[in-house]
Amino acid sequence: MTRSHTDWQAAAAALTLDGRPVIGGARVAASSGATIANCNPATGAVISQIHECGDTEVDAAVAAARAAFDSGAWSRAGAGFRRERLLELARLIEARADEFALHDTLDMGKPIRESATVDAPGSAALYRFYGEAIEKTEDLIPVTPPGSTALVTREALGVIGVIVPWNYPLEIATWKLAPALAAGNSVVVKPPVEASHSTLLLAELALEAGIPAGVVNVVTGRGSVVGRALGLHPDIDMIAFTGSTAVAKQLQEYAGQSNMKRLALEAGGKSSNLIFADCDDLALAAEKAAFGSFYNQGEVCSANSRVFVERAVYDEFLELYAAAARAYAPGDPLDPASGIGSLVSEAKADEVWATIEAARRDGTIVAGGTRPEIGGSRAFIEPTIVADVPADHELHTREVFGPVAVVTPFDTEAEVIARANETPYGLAASLWTGSLARAHRVSQQLVAGTVSVNTVDALGFTTPFGGFKQSGFGRDLSVHALDNYTDYKTTWMQWG
The missing domain is CATH 3.40.605.10 (Aldehyde Dehydrogenase; Chain A, domain 1)
Structure with a gap:
């Protein structure tokens, strides 16, 4: 029942x-x-x-x-x-x-x-x-x-x-x-x-x-x-x-x-999600990207918190991604209808909120960016998507461990592989493409313990999970x- x-x-x-x-x-x-x-x-x-x-x-x-x-x-x-x-x-x-x-x-x-x-x-x-x-x-x-x-x-x-x-x-x-x-x-x-x-x-x-x-x-x-x-x-x-x-x-x-x-x-991890223009289903990629960024309040070591999108589909993807994020609206954790629950503490929520405020100053809040009070607690953060921040911004480098993701356009395959690997971590990565050759080529070059192709954060009992680098x-x-x-x-x- x-x-x-x-x-x-x-x-x-x-x-x-x-x-x-x-x-x-x-x-x-x-x-x-x-x-x-x-x-x-x-x-x-x-x-x-x-x-x-x-x-x-x-x-x-x-x-x-x-x-x-x-x-x-x-x-x-x-x-x-x-x-x-x-x-x-x-x-x-x-x-x-x-x-x-x-x-x-x-x-x-x-x-x-x-x-x-x-x-x-x-x-x-x-x-x-x-x-x-x-x-x-x-x-x-x-x-x-x-x-x-x-x-x-x-x-x-x-x-x-x-x-x-x-x-x-x-x-x-x-x-x-x-x-x-x-x-x-x-x-x-x-x-x-x-x-x-x-x-x-x-x-x-x-x-x-x-x-x-x-x-x-x-x-x-x-x-x-x-x-x-x-x-x-x-x-x-x-x-x-x-x-x-x-x-x-x-x-x-x-x-x-x-x-x-x-x-x-x-x-730790700071995992990337690469969306190529030859992706077969951009709406599915956006839906899965929201899952990879915001599931479990973003408190996931392998969360896909850096999303890179090929410029030709960037605007379309961003709209779909922002819409998909709404499915993760915070609510009472005991309510089965809640999209996500609370962060582990108000102190942790304070840290995440400070990151969002810095992103608001340095970039553009595409979705979210609010901190609702629910049940008398301020440990809730709305899933937040940030764009237009500099390449050296902390959102690209620091593990936030909360429902915050940064999205960035790219122009070439070589460029995005280099950006994805510009991190001290190497836990996970995802990529979306309709090209089998590209799937093999890019996944081979990504420094990550798990590379998920046309899905995000894939794992199972029969496959090993862990990382490279730090x-x-x-x-x-x-x-x-x-x-x-x-x-x-x-x-x-x-x-x-």
Whole structure:
């Protein structure tokens, strides 16, 4: 049954939120006794208290994860056992999908329509994907000289630290946890302080699914404290991170200062969308461009926030793009009819609004450019399209992480490829053309981990996702994500 706005409001009012961490299979209180007030950004109301953990809790969680790993209850369990536990976890997530959706929507303001129909079911499906993949990976017996046999086996790394951003709290936690657990590792997760509840619920359901205590631990608190402690901890074998480039660089420093722990870092992005005049369907390109720019309030690392349009179709596209942006009008996140929800906080909305005001001075606001107050909150920004700004303007270079896009005309293929690559990032790009030759030629030259042709921001469980340059390294999704959490061991047996 499809829930109405009133239904979701009633469900939200009945929800109980527990901000205590999960360590060694149990909810515990932070030893400091300190908590952080967690607000619903769409209303400004305090909805929970997140326990402010520190080194004590990180040490306890890492010790629990190490003990669980060393016991072999998960790490040396048969592939069939781990498969069944992850499939059961997927089933439990599906059974409580609405609860997960409410957690993320209340915490960070995303539309309930998306958290309920995309994020929660998609996360369940990804646990199922990696559960099924466990028994389909293969070890190797390479060629060796006569009288010897070498076995090359894929081994779990041990204890994995996972640091999750607030824009997709459940989904990106799943991108890391599912392959890490499938490989046999134990994990310590630092959820975003703004949106911790879905990860905490996930840890409880992991226990219910039969994953041994200590395999999944969640330590709440500030990144400057908990994230730093994970990065410097000598008994963390690897960190999986999604977030800003600045924090990714800090984690590289922490790894060097501690035990040279491995890293998989998915950092910032400033993705481009190239619209060529030979595009077969300009209206569809404009519709998809609006999706790529404004979905999830533009709080997407791979958001196509730089749109380049060939001059011959520039005016027509701009009109279509501005019209398509109206489908993303902000509204109450609990209303399934809202185009987008609120930004994660009023403070974040202040930052985005300052960027819009600068663009108003330096260029032309083609669409949007307003900041409505909804439900007493000023965390809402209307999707905004900016044109006529200089090539060195911050809208071309800085990741805004809000519903703001800049559109620019171009004249030649070489010109637009150069402009698209004029960024320190290399996460994603899109291009629209009716020419197969151009699709191959341009996509080959774009420096991006994913190039979407005649669509935007394409991804799937079977294809790797990640970036080049300062967008980081390592890949989420697909069987290639298992490479982040395993390494190869050679066992050479000599008998002759």
